[in-house]
Amino acid sequence: MSATILEGAPVAAAIRATVMREVTELAAHGVVPRLEVLLVGDDPSSRVYVSSKAKASQEVGIRSATHALPAEVSAEELGARIAALNADDDVDGILLQLPLPRHLEARSFLDRIDPGKDVDGFHPINVGLLHQGRPRFVPCTPAGIIALLEEAKVRLEGARAVVVGRSEIVGKPMAALLLARHATVTTCHSRTRDLAGVCREADVLIAAIGKPALVTREFVREGAVVVDVGVNRVEDGQLVERLYPGDEARRAQLVKKGYTLVGDVDFTVVREVASAITPVPGGVGPLTIAGLLANTVRAARQRRGL
Numbered sequence: 001m002s003a004t005i006l007e008g009a010p011v012a013a014a015i016r017a018t019v020m021r022e023v024t025e026l027a028a029h030g031v032v033p034r035l036e037v038l039l040v041g042d043d044p045s046s047r048v049y050v051s052s053k054a055k056a057s058q059e060v061g062i063r064s065a066t067h068a069l070p071a072e073v074s075a076e077e078l079g080a081r082i083a084a085l086n087a088d089d090d091v092d093g094i095l096l097q098l099p100l101p102r103h104l105e106a107r108s109f110l111d112r113i114d115p116g117k118d119v120d121g122f123h124p125i126n127v128g129l130l131h132q133g134r135p136r137f138v139p140c141t142p143a144g145i146i147a148l149l150e151e152a153k154v155r156l157e158g159a160r161a162v163v164v165g166r167s168e169i170v171g172k173p174m175a176a177l178l179l180a181r182h183a184t185v186t187t188c189h190s191r192t193r194d195l196a197g198v199c200r201e202a203d204v205l206i207a208a209i210g211k212p213a214l215v216t217r218e219f220v221r222e223g224a225v226v227v228d229v230g231v232n233r234v235e236d237g238q239l240v241e242r243l244y245p246g247d248e249a250r251r252a253q254l255v256k257k258g259y260t261l262v263g264d265v266d267f268t269v270v271r272e273v274a275s276a277i278t279p280v281p282g283g284v285g286p287l288t289i290a291g292l293l294a295n296t297v298r299a300a301r302q303r304r305g306l
Contacts, residue, residue: 003226003274004152008144011151012286015144016060019293023061026300033300034063035093035119035292036085040078041071041101050097056289062296071101078109086114092303093119093296098169116303119295122168131176136302137295142174144287145206145227146181152276154204154225156181162199164188164215164264165208170229174206195219207264213243215265217273226277229284230264244268 023033035057039050050066057064067081085094094117100106110118115125121137129136149156161183165171171187178185188198189209199205199219207215208229220226234240237251240260244250245268253260263280271277278284300306 003271004276005271006148006152006227006276006278006283008148008278008283008286011148012144012290014151015147015287015290015294016056019062019290019297020060022297022301026297026306027061029304029306031300031304031306032061032063033092033296034090035065035095035296036091037064037066037095037097038069038078038081038085039066039097040069040073040104043099046097046099053095053289053292056293057296060293062293073101073104075104075108078104079112082109082112086112086117091117092300093117093292095120095292117299119292119299121173121295127168127173130173133180137298138177138291139169139173140288140291140295141170141229141284142177143291143294145174145229145284146177147291148227148278148284148287149204149225152225154276156183156204159183159203160186160201161204161206162186162188162202163206163208164195164199165206165210165229167208170208174208178204178206209264211264212239212262213264213266215270217266217269220270220273222273223275224273226265226270226274227284228263228265228267228278228280230262231280231285232262232264233259234262235259 037050054064054066085091094113096109098106110122113123115123118126118137121139126137161178163171163175166187166189175185175187188195196219200221202224204225206227210230212232212234235258237254240250240254250260261281
């Protein structure tokens with residue numbers, strides 16, 4: 001068996017096309033959705049993500065601006081920036097790019113964002129609504145995964161789903177979305193006993209734990225659908241060769257950039273037993289930004305009762 005590769009780009013393109021139609025509809029009411037991004041510090045990955053979000057917003061007609069703050073910004077200043085954006089009635093969505101510098105506790109600032117503008121879906125009110133089965137804003141990566149599974153016609157009702165990872169960003173909301181679709185859900189984490197054994201019970205396995213190639217052949221039941229959320233920079237050439245034997249493109253990337261991106265799943269061996277699997281990169285990644293755009297338009301509509 002060799003798994004079907006679940007590419008995220010076509011699904012993301014469909015979501016963006018829907019967003020563009022909704023932006024056009026809002027324009028008829030004199031509304032142009034506006035997204036404001038707060039970027040603190042100079043983390044290279046964060047800069048790349050924020051740049052991608054700004055470009056994607058522009059392409060679908062959403063106004064977007066980035067507030068770049070120094071790493072040493074005070075808690076008072078960051079809080080004031082959030083308060084100002086909350087108070088600006090022209091702002092529809094506020095995104096606080098994570099991670100923050102160590103002296104700033106992320107949760108305390110995420111909690112300050114107006115829940116009606118919380119397009120990441122991390123405010124406790126929005127988290128509560130999600131777990132009650134009446135979501136307002138769904139965190140972007142889990143929402144994208146559901147869209148991908150639905151497009152691939154993966155049956156979730158009655159399926160045994162295992163989520164590896166319990167983060168607020170992916171693991172917990174992912175479990176809630178699967179449960180809402182009548183899957184039987186198990187959430188695993190660093191203290192789960194016999195992790196491989198639990199994962200082998202899954203019809204649908206979601207790996208979101210942040211450890212390169214943690215999920216190996218022994219974790220996966222034959223015919224399972226495997227979704228790899230991990231994005232890990234690997235600089236070890238021997239590890240890359242073991243995970244992707246003979247992959248010249250990976251070798252070239254390692255030489256050029258000094259690293260290659262590897263998921264939480266050992267793709268080469270798992271694809272031989274899974275029925276479907278997402279690649280890294282190119283799987284879940286494109287869907288995250290598409291979800292952000294959809295949430296921003298949703299916020300613009302809801303705030304104006306449209």
